[in-house]
Amino acid sequence: MNTTGVLMPLPVLIPLVAAAFTLIAGRRPRLQRLIALAALSGVLVVCVALLYLTDRDGTQALHVGGWGPTDAGLGPLGITLVADRLSALMLVVSAIVLLAVVFYAIGQGIRDGDERQPVSIFLPTYLVLSAGVCTAFLAGDLFNLYVGFEVLLSASFVLLTIGASKERVRAGISYVMVSMVSSLIFLIGLALIYATTGTLNMAELSLRLQEVTTGTRSAIFAVLLVAFGIKAAVFPLSAWLPDSYPTAPAPVTAVFAGLLTKVGVYAIIRAHSLLFPAGRLDDVLLVAALLTMLVGILGAIAQSDIKRLLSFTLISHIGYMVFGIALSSRLGMSGAIYYVAHHIIVQTTLFLVVGLIERQAGASTLRRLGGLAAASPLLAFVFMVPALxxxxxxxxxxxxxxxxxxxxxxxxxSVLAWLLVAGSVVTSLLTLYVVARVWTKAFWRARVDAPEGALADSAPSVLLDDYSDDVAFDDRGDVGRMPVGMLVPTMALIAVGLVLTVAAGPIIGYTDRAADEVLDRGQYITAVLGSHR
Structure with missing residues (x-):
């Protein structure tokens, strides 16, 4: 087994083992935090190594337990893990975000604030979520991809409803129902694929689906697109997101917004490029991308709460990624991959900044905010950079x-492509308007000019109780001070976003190679099936 094969299971195994140890150490919060930080730091190191190795050696596959393809013509019978440039990049960006967010959560003061807030389960659940994300990115068969989705979704149910406030439970019920529908549709798709081809291994499927009639292939692809479209929040399957994410604490919302929808986008890339490369539904995807952009950003304009506003911009910018995928070209795929990495970092950073705003001012609604630039120039800076x-x-x-x-x-x-170009420009301008609106109302104007500014000034502790969740502050009277433990990971993610800018040339070169690898199915098939193809 080569070095890549040794490293490949570790992004999944390390968080799962660490989750077990943090659960055992539930009454020792400092030990819990140490284990979580060490585990996610280790995952980041492993993922960076995988990035280097896959870029050097190309696509690598690991047949767990040695149940790979046989000379008798049978494909892989067990779990297959596959790492290529795309999955390695997604793993690295995800590991950066997961580590930064858990550092932020610890800095915010996650602890057992009272008997109603069982936040000692936060870190074990968070680590399970991390394992689910990594499983999805490494899955070489559709069933293992389904398992990855279910692991991260099961953990997300707990994180979303932790503390069990009315708003959380209401949002959690909606999120659970939508996720169950998505999973059921995915299972139906798996049943159709297995009944048609007799396998769920993606490398084998890419060969066997060529022998299936065009109508059947299109129908199966449509089923998978619906399942993945719900998870990625592609319009018209995105209405659930703005009502689910904003109710969670800032660290949970940040990792949900940054990562979970991108797992759905990743699944769309795999299905579109590896399994159904003919492009028969590209026009449908282009229309969905345009509507996702416009409906999402128009929804953002109508919001007064920053969390909901950012949730709508999240939906809107998913449209850019679907746009690049649907073009079915090297340029489009490379741009989509780069934009996914960019958006994971920037969207996560902005939701962490919202947590800082809540800590500084006690609220996240624009009706109660004002004067933040004068009160905290540093907070103004950490908002402005990712917002721009x-x-x-x-x-x-x-x-x-x-x-x-x-x-x-x-x-x-094509006409549709030009419409998407125009829609992309309009969406970008409207996004700039939305973030400028947040800046002028929350940071620039005086707080006394806010419609509910006097209420916010007179009762900051009440506002904290209204907006705070299961995450207990070390000192609830400490409104106006932002802990170093919250600022450092936020600034670190801002720095990563700037690295994507400064090192854009080499990174675009990498995404070009990743796009070539994704569009050239032969590399993936050879890595998984070898001489047995």
Missing amino acids: NLGGIPPFSGFIGKVALLEAGTANG
Whole structure:
């Protein structure tokens, strides 16, 4: 077994083992935190090593237990893990976000605040979520991808409803129902695929689906797109997201917004490029991408709460990624991959900044905020940089990613592609308007000019109780001070976003190679099936 094969299971195994130890250490919070930080740091190191090795050696596959393809013509019978440039990049970006968010959560003061808030289960559940995310990115068969989805969704149910407030339970019920529908549709898709081809291994499927009639292939692809579209929050399957994410604590909302929808986008990339490469539903995806952009950003304009506003911008920018995928070109796929990495970092950073705003001012609604730039210039800075990045202001990575997608759209030249180019520009301008609106109302104007500013000033502790959740502050009277443990990971993610800008040339070069690898199915098939193809 080569080095890549040794490392490949570790992003899944390390968090799961650490979750067991943190659960045992439930009454020793300092030990819990140490285990969680060490485990996620180890995952990051392993993922960086996988990134280097896959870029050097190409796609690598591991047949767990040695149950690989046989000379008798049978494909892999067990679990297959596959690491290529795309999955390695997703693992690295995810590991960065997971580590930063758990550091932030610890800095915010997660502890057993009272008997109603069992936050000692936060870290074990968070680690299980991390394992689920990594499983999904490494899965070489559709059933293991389904398992990865279910692991991360099961953990997300706990994180979303932790503390059991009315708002959380209401949002959790909605989230559970939508997720169950998505999972059921995915299972139906798996049943259809297995009944049609006799396998769920993606490398084998890419060969056997060529022998299936066009209508059957399109029908199966449509079923999978619905399942993955719900998970990725693609319009019209995105209505659940703005009502689910904003109710959670800032660390939970940040990791949900940054990562969970991108797992759905990753699944769409795999299905579109590896299993159904003919592009028969590309026009449908282009229309969905345009509507996702426009409906999402128009929803953001109508919001007064920053968390809900950012949830709608999250939906909107999923459209950019689907746009790049649906172009079925090297330029489009490379732009989509770069934009996924950019958006994971920037969206996570902005939700962490919202947590800082709540800590500084006691609220996240624009009706109660004002004067934050004067009260805390540092907070103004940590908001402005990722906000401008999200809006696509040059030279930030958001601008670079959008330019790459616009170039791919113009190179395509179809009417739909040009409509997407126009829609992308309009969405970018409206995104800039949305973040500028947050800046002028929350940071620039005086707090006394806010409609409910006087209420916020007179009762900060009440506001904290209204908006605070299961995450207990070490000192609830300490409103106005932002702990170093919250600032450091936020600044670290801002720095990562700037690295995506400064090192855009090498990173775009990497995403170009990743796009070539994704679109050239032969590399994936050879890595998994070898000489038995």
